[in-house]
Amino acid sequence: MNEKLKQFQKLLKKENIQAFCVLDNDSIRYLTDFFFYSSGDAYLLITQTKAYCFTKKMYAGDLKRKAPYLTLVDSLDIEDVCKKASKFKNKAFDSTLAPYIQGTTLAESGFKTLPNFLEQAQDVKTQSELKLITKACHISASAFKIFQKQLKAGMTEKQGAALLESIMQKLGGQGLAFDTILAFGENTANPHHHNSDRKLKQNEPVLVDFGCRYKGYCSDITRSWWYGSKVSKEWQKLFDLMKDTHDYCATLAKDKVKATTLDNAARDFMDKAGSYSKAFIHSLGHGLGLKIHQKPYLSPKSQDLLKNNSVFTIEPGVYYDGKFGIRYEDTFVLTPKGAKILTK
Amino acid sequence: MRINTTKLKNLRNLLKKNKLEGLIITDFTDTKYFLGDFFHEDESVLLITLKQIIVFSRSLYENSFKSKYKEALFISEDKNRPAALVKEAKKLNLKKLAFDENKELYSAGKLYLKAGFKESSSLISLLRTTKTEEELKLMRKATQISMQAYKNIQKYVKVGITEIELKRKLEDEMNRLGGQGYSFELMVSFGANTANPHHLCDNTKLTNNTAVLFDWGAKYQEYCADMTRCFWFGPKAPKEYKTILSIVKYAHDEVVKKAKIKMSGAQIDNISRSIIEKAGYGKYFTHRTGHGIGMQDHELSDISQINEDKILENYCFSVEPGIYLEGKYGVRWEDCFYMTKRGIKQIK
Known part of the structure; x- marks a missing residue:
């Protein structure tokens, strides 16, 4: 049986849940490694010993080969899920991932709501997941080295992004973790810039935020650099500060440390250098896995803890509207020896 | 940038037909249907009423959104967007609002029901079916x-x-x-x-x-x-x-x-x-x-x-x-x- 599914069944035992219904495609992919074409193509009902998959006939052949441990049911009627679960007393679904209409039927049939349960379950990565994330991170980091050399004045942001994306694909990347952000000059000041037809000029800042997927798993990196030899002193000073903040925060990551500790530390660190934290207008980082944003969230109001084998980004940045922005980001895994950079 | 007026008009006609004052839009593609490519997934909730367009999203976007879309109201909310929407609707005295029972999450849907809004099925999906x-x-x-x-x-x-x-x-x-x-x-x-x-x-x-x-x-x-x-x-x-x-x-x-x-x-x-x-x-x-x-x-x-x-x-x-x-x-x-x-x- 799938390692992650086993881990999930253990969690059910620990929480004394006899049956759990999973409705969203991302969680189904997480638990089975099987890729359903669109959401609503399958539901799972997971008990402490079994896993039922309610789906369409057309998936049956492929499922029997790739996920033989699933018991298939040829129905997508949520009432049939309720019937199958009728003998269980303690049953639940994740109210933050279930569509309203199916959730209502489940709730009426005695399922309890457990918000954020599935996201929590995906927080600590298994060894095989870590391998895939590491691979995705290596591809992205290697692609960047090639890309940085090939990016030339005169290219537009859109062309540059397409170039980087195609390098990642060539190196074995399987799709994008998110739409690549490539910003030139004053556009770097917008942390979520949409790539435009603006061309790269000599002596201006560049910011690229990108990541590929490997077998569904994400990677995430941001690099900022100055294109040309006449580096602005102000830019360089802030770049060094971002890099130092990033390195410093990484040393604070330990098992069971609060995620807010790191976010606060980043802001304090910047302020010691001269009240720069006002220009740090987003959170320090986020967890990632099959989804690009998941727990643990390294933000001012987060309630998450960092745990060994959790994977997250550290990405301090400062933004000055009309001038420039700088962000420095890597993907890390937390090990008993501390946070380890995967994107290198 | 202008929000597509044909699509807005069609939606408002549909609202009137269903005796609604507004519709809550959470689905990522539905949001893009009206606003184009701006937000990432799970970052915004849109409320389109007979008179207004209100967007609830991360404070990070406030400046760039306001400079791009002049005709919409932007409300910064980093944590609980459904709760912020309920609060705003109360302020504006809007009661006959609907959410999509197929696309809304159970947790948010429950909150909207409590506020007196109602479920609708597939209003935007229906709208999107007929292509302009x-x-x-x-x-x-x-x-x-x-x-x-x-x-x-x-x-x-x-x-x-x-x-x-x-x-x-x-x-x-x-x-x-x-x-x-x-x-x-x-x-x-x-x-x-x-x-x-x-x-x-x-x-x-x-x-x-x-x-x-x-x-x-x-x-x-x-x-x-x-x-x-x-x-x-x-x-x-x-x-x-x-x-x-x-x-x-x-x-x-x-x-x-x-x-x-x-x-x-x-x-x-x-x-x-x-x-x-x-x-x-x-x-x-x-x-x-x-x-x-x-x-x-x-x-x-x-x-x-x-x-x-x-x-x-x-x-x-x-x-x-x-x-x-x-x-x-x-x-x-x-x-x-x-x-x-x-x-x-x-x-x-």
Whole structure:
């Protein structure tokens, strides 16, 4: 049986849940490694010993080969899920991932709501997941080295992004973790810039935020650099500060440390250098896995803890509207020896 | 940038018809339907009322949103957007609001119910089903890019290339021709993999005398193309392969000829299904004849046995009958169409 599914069944035992219904495609992919074409193509009902998959006939052949441990049911009627679960007393679904209409039927049939349960379950990565994330991170980091050399004045942001994306694909990347952000000059000041037809000029800042997927798993990196030899002193000073903040925060990551500790530390660190934290207008980082944003969230109001084998980004940045922005980001895994950079 | 006025007007008419003051929009594609490409997924909630457009999103976006969309009100909310919406609605004395029971999350839906709002089913999905002329134009462009790219990469269909490599050639070529992303994970299958209607590309190499199947489509300004072609690579096509391919093409063409406005999805599905059944391959046609298409490659207006709804003017859908012989090979032939008063017309 799938390692992650086993881990999930253990969690059910620990929480004394006899049956759990999973409705969203991302969680189904997480638990089975099987890729359903669109959401609503399958539901799972997971008990402490079994896993039922309610789906369409057309998936049956492929499922029997790739996920033989699933018991298939040829129905997508949520009432049939309720019937199958009728003998269980303690049953639940994740109210933050279930569509309203199916959730209502489940709730009426005695399922309890457990918000954020599935996201929590995906927080600590298994060894095989870590391998895939590491691979995705290596591809992205290697692609960047090639890309940085090939990016030339005169290219537009859109062309540059397409170039980087195609390098990642060539190196074995399987799709994008998110739409690549490539910003030139004053556009770097917008942390979520949409790539435009603006061309790269000599002596201006560049910011690229990108990541590929490997077998569904994400990677995430941001690099900022100055294109040309006449580096602005102000830019360089802030770049060094971002890099130092990033390195410093990484040393604070330990098992069971609060995620807010790191976010606060980043802001304090910047302020010691001269009240720069006002220009740090987003959170320090986020967890990632099959989804690009998941727990643990390294933000001012987060309630998450960092745990060994959790994977997250550290990405301090400062933004000055009309001038420039700088962000420095890597993907890390937390090990008993501390946070380890995967994107290198 | 202006928020599309035709789409807004259509939505507001629909609101009036349903005696609603406003609609809560959470679904990522629905948001893009009105605002275009701005937010990332799960970052915004949109409230469109008879008079206003209110966006609840991360404070990070406040400045860039305000400079881009002048006609909408932006409310910064980093934590609980549904709660912020309920608060704002109270302030504006808006009561007759609805949310989509198919797309809203259970937790948010419960909150909205408590605030006195009500469930609606598929209002925006219905709106999105009828394409405007502008949307059709974008879908044509996406289709042209996809078809041209397919033609251009035929030279790489050679012994030894893998499915993943060939898929990448197709992706690169679509991007080179102006495609903006993919409608779905493109499918290139060789040999027995063609018998799996939703095969994921792997490192299978192309050998001589093998079935080949492409199912692909580029996006253009958020709109999808979707098509399938299949052929036998090499001179020795088995007789049965030729037979099932001609049955499927015939079934496809008969749908094109016979599908008429106001037929139900089930009636149209029946045109191709009955042909394949009569030929003795009914149980190997394991999926519906087609699906709705637009900003997503699967939308309402299913051409399937279970859709009793009428297919109306400017509904867009695929026609893609297939036959799959497990362990051997499979065939499928697919194009996309829109309904007109005089039958269906290919998007091309």
